Amino acid sequence: MRTPSRPAALVGQVFLGAGAVQAGLLTREQLRSSAWRRVLRGVYVDAALADHPEHRLRAVELLAPPTAVLAGRTAAWLHGVDTAWEEAHPVEVVVPPGARWGPVAGVRIRHARLAAGDVVRIGRRRVTSAVRTAADIARSGPPAETVPVLDPLLSRTGALVSDVWRAVGSGRGCADAREALTRVDQLAESPQESRVRLLLWAAGLRPVSQHVVVDAQGRFVARVDLAFPEQRVAVEYDGWWHAERGQFARDRRRLNALQAAGWRVLHVTAADLHDPTALIARLRALLAS
Template sequence: MPPPRRPAVLRGRVFRARDVLAAGLLSPSALRSSAWRRLYRGVYADAELPDDPDLRISGACLLVPAAAVFSGRTAAHLHGATELADAATPVEVSVPPGVRFGPIAGLRVRRTVLPSSDVTVAGRRPCTTGTRTALDIARTEPLVEAVAALDVLLARGVVDRAGLRRSLDAMPSPRGARRAARAVVLADPRAESLPESRVRVVLACAGLDAVPQYTVRDADGGFVARVDLAFPEYRLAVEYDGVWHGSPGQLGRDRRRLNRLTASGWRVVFVTAADLRDPDALVARVTAALGR
């Protein structure tokens, strides 16, 4: 079977099907070949381009009305918080209530009035400001995921806690304002991973307030380890055990680190992704460890 025909003018490009068909660059059957990736209804891309949020955003730009701006996790990605979205995350756009648009598979369309002060440009795309982006996520997403996202936005300098609180106070009590306020209180820029943030929030919601990224020192003040979460008065650390811990050589480093912690009188509770799927059991484990 001959390889799919890939006109040079379309290589590395995102395009609308109707445009290339009208120009005679591709036939309908050629458009369905493996050379092209369908992003949305009527929008395609060179299949050799990486399938990532930037590609999906480029495709969305060929569909959305002029009044639309990117919002939510898509805006967070444009502001530099790239870990908050992947190719499977729907591209989110906000459009004024009177604009007819959607629904379109792969896009999340929100209808809302955005004052000009809440709109900016990031990555050459119109999007909500960092503060509006953070508060939209905090208002609309489950608390654990919202706080994890705020942790990233704070750590990247996209927003600051004081600015979030001022904006919250100025908001006219929109839907989800109470949830957003709770998320802002729980957010912490010291977190270094999304799973770590999730563990911290699960524990905090149960009344167990752990210190993120705590430095453990020995009796002489020497460095022992930096742990994900700590209850210093109990000498208890809570560590998220991610996939990277299985990388070559990591097991030995982890064991030596654990030995140093143990020698300094600390105990460690290890948490995995499976534990996060059963938060009640996770809280019970940590509570029991604190009781000991």
């Protein structure tokens, strides 16, 4: 089998396939070899590089007009919300009304007029501001989908709910957005914690987020995800990190300390989120006992 051609100018790069062929760096047959991986239509990356969001962003930049602005969940990721990025989710871009570009598979293109204050630079990229990003996400779907992104976005950027509320305005999606903004909690530390909190809210339960538990002498015991302090009941989400080496022993010591302080703990896993009725029943029984 012939070794695929790997010109030095393309090693470690994201590039336009047509440009590489026109420059004589590759033939069309060589472009289709295992040396290169297609990122978007007409855009390729060195296959030796591991998949990374930066490759898709660079691919979009090679195709998009210079007036394009990265937006939505893509912007949230650039603002520091790591959990906002999902491989199955398209890169989100806003272009001015009348701009002719697209459609492009893997890219969600929205035409809108952005005010000067709606656009910031993160590095060399044009990105919607934290407030504009939060408003767009809040309008994009039901609170169960948007709040787990809004919680860390507002926490990391310091954007104010009141400013986002004003930016939401009126029109399509504003009802979902306003409902989401009444449920955000910047203290949440993971998307799953946000989802658990939303389930409890939907059932009429109002836990306290990131509650600090102290013992009878006022000494720190633990900080719990969600708490009902009057009943001394904590709700903790157990994610994959609880299976890490040494974590089990730490979790057990922490649980023993909470129980010694008179607290009971309801542990929630991903499976519990698929049966919210049973989860709420277990919590209500614990609160009533």
